Amino acid sequence: MKPAVKCIGLAAAASLALFGTGCGEKATVIVYKQGQYQGKPDTRPWESDQSPTSQPNPWQKGDKDSWEKTVKARTLGQNEYVRVAEH
């Protein structure tokens, strides 16, 4: 066998071994699903039971509209222009 052909054969074998090793490597890090919450689920405010330290809720458990109405009334209470006009 000619030396040139021998060199090419050796290079091909080396590159094959190199690529083969790369392909066989396994992932060693945990892959997180980007943007997906990994924690526990949370209940929505209107789905809670009656708080033991608060006044009785004016909404029924699970009634989103009624809860929103309560919170909106509370939010509007921050407008002192309206509050002053009421009294």
Place this chain on the structure above:
Amino acid sequence: MARMKFLADAERCIECNGCVTACKQEHEIPWGVNRRRVVTFNDGVPGEKSISVACMHCSDAPCMAVCPVDVFYKTTEGLVLHDKDLCIGCGYCFYACPFGAPQFPQDGAFGLRGKMDKCTFCAGGPEPDFSAAEFRKYGRNRLAEGKLPACAEQCATKALIGGDSDVIADIYRTRVLTRGKGAEVWGWGTAYGKPERQPATKPGAKS
């Protein structure tokens, strides 16, 4: 309902730190952690301005984007909350947040960085509502009681208001149009403008 938001009015804030105190008291926040702070510009100079700062519950929250363990979630009311059980205390959220909202309790003799703590808009966290675990990790859940954040509700001058962003925007619009100052700033029309309610532009109005 739109998203829940805070609005801080620098024209009204008198730097009383009542919001900071109310937050600390309501949630029994440990020493060294400030979920809410009052920042003053040009302190001591006539015309100084103060503003109350906490988590702004961003629509596109950078803390959520950078968290390597994805502990953040957004509620249906637009609040950015997190699960402390999964937090690894890396501090990426602190670097990403433009408001300095994420806080890290300094525990132990060597000042170890604990799990991240931040404003929850008084909405608790992913634990059973009104449970001891929820209070210990996240504080009181006022929203599930039909209440608004303690900081905003106690504000004496109503410099800090919180709640449904549509309602808050209406309150602020009324306020600015009544005092005749503030509607001239760039972006007002986009943020608060309504075609039927133009800002006061009469001569002699305060500016």
